[in-house]
Amino acid sequence: MRRSTIVLLSIFVLALAAATFLYVRSATIAVLDPAGPVALAEKNIIITATFLCALVVVPVFFLLFFFAWKYRADSPQAQQSHKPDWDHDSILAEVIWWLVPAVIIAILGVIAWNSSHALDPYRPLESDVATIPIDVVALDWKWLFIYPQQGIASVNLVEFPAGTPVHFYLTADAPMNTFWIPQLAGQVMVMPGMTTQLNLAASKTGDFNGFSGNISGKGFSGMAFTARAVDQQTFNTWIASIKASSTPLTQEAYIMLAAPSEYNPVAYYDLAEPNLFGAIESTYMNPGSAMPQVSQGMTVTP
Amino acid sequence: MNWQTLIFGNLSWSVLPENAIAWFGALTVIAGVLAVVGVVTYLGRWQWLWDEWFTSLDPKKIGVMYIVVALVMLVRGGSDALLMRAQQATSVGDSYGILTSTHFQEIFSAHGSIMIFFLAMGFMFGLINLIVPLQIGSRDVAFPFLNSLSFWLFFAGAALINCSLIFGDFSTAGWLAYPPLSELRYSPTSGVDYWIWSLQIGGLGSLLSGVNFFATIVKMRTKGMNWMRLPMFSWTVLGSMTLVIFAFPILTVTLALLYLDRTAGMHFFTAELGGNMMMYVNLIWAWGHPEVYILILPAFGVFSEVVPVFSGKKLAGYTSMVFSVWAIVVLSFIVWLHHFFTMGAGADVNAFFGIMTAVIAVPTGVKIFNWLFTMYRGRIRFESPMLWFMGFVVLFTLGGVAGVVMAEPPADYQLHNSLFLVAHFHTMIVSGVLFGYFAGLTFWFPKIFGFKMNEKWGIRAFWFWLIGFILAFGPLYLLGFEGATRRLDHYSSSLGWQPLFIVAGIGAISIAIGFSCQVAQLVATFRDYKRNRVGNDPWDGRTLEWSVASPAPSYNFAALPIVHSRDEFWEEKHGASTQEQKFEDFSMPKNTGAAVIVSSFVFLLGFGAVWHIWWLVIAALLGATIAVLVHVFNEDSEYAVSGAQLAHREAGLQYPTSL
Numbered sequence: 001m002r003r004s005t006i007v008l009l010s011i012f013v014l015a016l017a018a019a020t021f022l023y024v025r026s027a028t029i030a031v032l033d034p035a036g037p038v039a040l041a042e043k044n045i046i047i048t049a050t051f052l053c054a055l056v057v058v059p060v061f062f063l064l065f066f067f068a069w070k071y072r073a074d075s076p077q078a079q080q081s082h083k084p085d086w087d088h089d090s091i092l093a094e095v096i097w098w099l100v101p102a103v104i105i106a107i108l109g110v111i112a113w114n115s116s117h118a119l120d121p122y123r124p125l126e127s128d129v130a131t132i133p134i135d136v137v138a139l140d141w142k143w144l145f146i147y148p149q150q151g152i153a154s155v156n157l158v159e160f161p162a163g164t165p166v167h168f169y170l171t172a173d174a175p176m177n178t179f180w181i182p183q184l185a186g187q188v189m190v191m192p193g194m195t196t197q198l199n200l201a202a203s204k205t206g207d208f209n210g211f212s213g214n215i216s217g218k219g220f221s222g223m224a225f226t227a228r229a230v231d232q233q234t235f236n237t238w239i240a241s242i243k244a245s246s247t248p249l250t251q252e253a254y255i256m257l258a259a260p261s262e263y264n265p266v267a268y269y270d271l272a273e274p275n276l277f278g279a280i281e282s283t284y285m286n287p288g289s290a291m292p293q294v295s296q297g298m299t300v301t302p
Numbered sequence: 303m304n305w306q307t308l309i310f311g312n313l314s315w316s317v318l319p320e321n322a323i324a325w326f327g328a329l330t331v332i333a334g335v336l337a338v339v340g341v342v343t344y345l346g347r348w349q350w351l352w353d354e355w356f357t358s359l360d361p362k363k364i365g366v367m368y369i370v371v372a373l374v375m376l377v378r379g380g381s382d383a384l385l386m387r388a389q390q391a392t393s394v395g396d397s398y399g400i401l402t403s404t405h406f407q408e409i410f411s412a413h414g415s416i417m418i419f420f421l422a423m424g425f426m427f428g429l430i431n432l433i434v435p436l437q438i439g440s441r442d443v444a445f446p447f448l449n450s451l452s453f454w455l456f457f458a459g460a461a462l463i464n465c466s467l468i469f470g471d472f473s474t475a476g477w478l479a480y481p482p483l484s485e486l487r488y489s490p491t492s493g494v495d496y497w498i499w500s501l502q503i504g505g506l507g508s509l510l511s512g513v514n515f516f517a518t519i520v521k522m523r524t525k526g527m528n529w530m531r532l533p534m535f536s537w538t539v540l541g542s543m544t545l546v547i548f549a550f551p552i553l554t555v556t557l558a559l560l561y562l563d564r565t566a567g568m569h570f571f572t573a574e575l576g577g578n579m580m581m582y583v584n585l586i587w588a589w590g591h592p593e594v595y596i597l598i599l600p601a602f603g604v605f606s607e608v609v610p611v612f613s614g615k616k617l618a619g620y621t622s623m624v625f626s627v628w629a630i631v632v633l634s635f636i637v638w639l640h641h642f643f644t645m646g647a648g649a650d651v652n653a654f655f656g657i658m659t660a661v662i663a664v665p666t667g668v669k670i671f672n673w674l675f676t677m678y679r680g681r682i683r684f685e686s687p688m689l690w691f692m693g694f695v696v697l698f699t700l701g702g703v704a705g706v707v708m709a710e711p712p713a714d715y716q717l718h719n720s721l722f723l724v725a726h727f728h729t730m731i732v733s734g735v736l737f738g739y740f741a742g743l744t745f746w747f748p749k750i751f752g753f754k755m756n757e758k759w760g761i762r763a764f765w766f767w768l769i770g771f772i773l774a775f776g777p778l779y780l781l782g783f784e785g786a787t788r789r790l791d792h793y794s795s796s797l798g799w800q801p802l803f804i805v806a807g808i809g810a811i812s813i814a815i816g817f818s819c820q821v822a823q824l825v826a827t828f829r830d831y832k833r834n835r836v837g838n839d840p841w842d843g844r845t846l847e848w849s850v851a852s853p854a855p856s857y858n859f860a861a862l863p864i865v866h867s868r869d870e871f872w873e874e875k876h877g878a879s880t881q882e883q884k885f886e887d888f889s890m891p892k893n894t895g896a897a898v899i900v901s902s903f904v905f906l907l908g909f910g911a912v913w914h915i916w917w918l919v920i921a922a923l924l925g926a927t928i929a930v931l932v933h934v935f936n937e938d939s940e941y942a943v944s945g946a947q948l949a950h951r952e953a954g955l956q957y958p959t960s961l
Contacts, residue, residue, distance in 0.1 A: 012769065016772065016776070020776070020780070023780070023802075024780070027784065027798060028784070028798075029780070029783045029784055030783065030784050030785040031716050031717075031782075031783040031784075031785070032783055039716070041712065042712045042713060042715060042716045043716070045710050045712050045713045046707055046710075046713045046716065046717075049706060049707040049709075049710050049713060050703060050707055053702075053703040053706050053707070054703075056667060057699050057700070057703055060670055060671075060674065060695070060699055061696065061699070063674045064674060064677075064692070064695050064696070067674060067677040067678055067680075067682075068677065068682060068684075068692065071613070071677055071678065071679060071680045071681065071682050072682050072684065073614075073681045073682055073683045073684075078680070078681045078682070079681070081679050082614065082615075082679060082680065082681045083615070083679040084614055084615050084616065084680075085615075085616055086615065086616070086618070086678070086679055093618075093619065093675070094619055094621065094622045097619060097622060097667075097668045097671040097672070098622070098664065098668055100667075101663065101664045101667035101668065102664050105660045105661055105663055105664050105706075108660045108706065108709070108710065109656075109657040109660055109661070111710060112653055112656035112657050112660060112709065112710050112711065113653045113656075113657065115710060115711070115712045116649040116650075116652045116653035116656060116711045116712065117649040117650075117653065118712075119711075119712035119715075120648070120649040120652075121646065121715065122646065122648070123649075172573075175480075175481075175482050175483035175488050175573075176480055176482065176483065176579065178644055178718065178719060178787075180785070180787070182716065182783075182784075182785040185715070186644070186712065186713075186714070186715020186716040186717075186718070187644045187715050187716070187718050187719070188644050188646055188715070189642065189644050189645050189646060191573075191579060191580070192482060192573035192574075192579075193573050193574070194580075196645075196646040197646065209785055209797065211785055211786075211787050212787065213644075213718060213719030213720060213787040213788070214480070214719055215407065215474075215475065215476050215480075215483065215788075215789045216483060217474070217483060217488055218403050218404055218407075218474075219403070220403070220407075220789065220790075220791075221403060221790045221791050221792040221793065222792075224793075224794065283574075284573050284574050
């Protein structure tokens, strides 16, 4: 390898590192900028695991470039030190090669076990404040949020008080999606005929982006939503205003809403059918049951 | 059912492409095929192609054909990648880019399917065919006809998937076609059927190849080559083929069930009527995760040959290497659930699969140490195979870290199906698998053709690939952290993602330039072949393949070698071992066109099944069966080679070594 190549490569790596550093400092990196306890714990696991891995990666990189330089064919040293039969097929060396990564992985294994239990998405958060349940339905191609206790529903915007644990129950009346609010909590799959759960809380007020991570058809890119954490007072006012002035979400209104449509604006409903979520779930669950037939390809603007 | 449906199934004029870009794709395929046909006809080479290549049962020639098809598929999959990068760099805010969302979804589905099944698998089987028989001191594979059939089935699958560019559409459900999106209710066109049948046919070829090379390595090693003398590439291939044998039947069944869902009104995986979509997801990953190791193990094998040769040293820790291969083989079957930690399976299940996933990093890490200590006190020549290795270690280690991080289930909740994941698996597949195969191709090319590949263009290709890869996938890691999920054809401008997507696009262009360098490399290689001609041992090799002439004769070894040590040829060169050449009579398989005929029928069967042309399915099945039977009852399938005659010829065939 020529000296000029090495210089050029070093410049490239440094420039890349500098650009990345500047970018990370200026941009909002959602996963690394958590706004709730769940996302914070998940971020910490990512950071811990990365640093543990670095214990292997740094020596590997050092040895790689050190050996590559020191034992390159055109270096005078390589001629002297060349030991063609050195294969280090000794028990001790092999034990070390296995042991070093194994110890790190053992530590990571313990973390995996503990964190899987501590951060089980189904596990309700511990808090003095009463948890708010919110039902979520993935539709083609929008999110429907149903507030069973408050008796309202909304599309593509979910609002809840900051500091209050939220317990999401999720199902779909559409192909599979995932429900993800990177600043608040990781994903859980959303499937028709099944209900999954996700617990999270926001520790501060603000608007957080929500996404779907699983391709669900033509309008999939529009499966984005806003999660809005507000103070309790604002939340109460929000509920009251929706109850006062929104169209009722009846069975018929739901069928209209569930018809495929893309890039839906935010919409609010007064929940007229209290058992809507259960009905959606069970249309798929009961073998042989007739489903609400919604013609494919029909586009409805809510 | 009217007569039109009876004859043409679901085919009609409306299946032709719908927009300009799709037409461009279709016309490119048609023009490409016409150009090849035209050139071959003009040169009058059909007879030669048929006699010397299409009907050949010589694994080296089959290997070359595999790699040619794989590289053509790389062009297809790469064009898809460029279109995706163009779309994501431009489709932001009020702009919706150059593709419709449906077309974009077809493109990423095709990109993944083609790159895995028809680039990576094809390239892998190509290299295996080229070198495994030579490396284990065998004249042929265990089942020569089956080998030819495997290739032609692979070719039929590749042809079928590209038919979707002209007739009809392709699946929009991603490269693994999760139901219920891939079910008839949400994907009513024939796109998913194209996906099912091209994978089914290509997968059948892979399964047969797996059986073949497993048997070859187990049964056909030359005298003296006991297990602990088996060259490392052959070890990794044995591991990989074991995985093929266990994993591919799962794929076959899963695809068949999905097709029954779509065609016969079954409900294995539908959302309604008792179907279970997560059963599909489990099944497809029970194949899909081993598949990753099927591809990567032979790449590890390539590096385990390249590093010792270019360091002029024995492989350090051979025993560790063997054990790590088998640790990976076993573990790769108990990690599949990490592809869907987000399913909500519960903490115990997630923790188990998370730990297993982390554990599989141990044998992989061991391998990296083995290669590094092979370099220690070596005399390292940085020719292009070694450069690919250097690039591989850097990128693969970083990609591996990303993998270990995602093995922690709660971390995966945040990274699942984000662009971070996309960047992770591209790091493993491109810098692991593809860099390894490029190194292997450069390394073994002279053994097959008798001349080296052009080194200057090879090095240029390496740098463009490396820099391009970093620029294309570095931003995707960051975008994943910013919440960008995979497969988005459009995003809001307020997210601020566009600059990174543009950088990724620049990276993709650099990779395209890297690939162009490789095309230039091939042109220069064949143009200057006289100048680049080499002897039997151009790299100062260590294993048996370097002991025979370059290009290797069709029968590989005039006299079967007897192995006394691990690096037999190296020991011979250094006087530690000698070969007593004993020429015996043997027989070799005759060329046969049966595999071409069988696979043509299978292609028609696939096409019929895609378009529901049932008479064609039945006729093609009948044709394929008859063609197989005719071949099976053909007794005249071998010819005798005289040992005495070969002994005479060998004396004149010896080339001086170049080193």
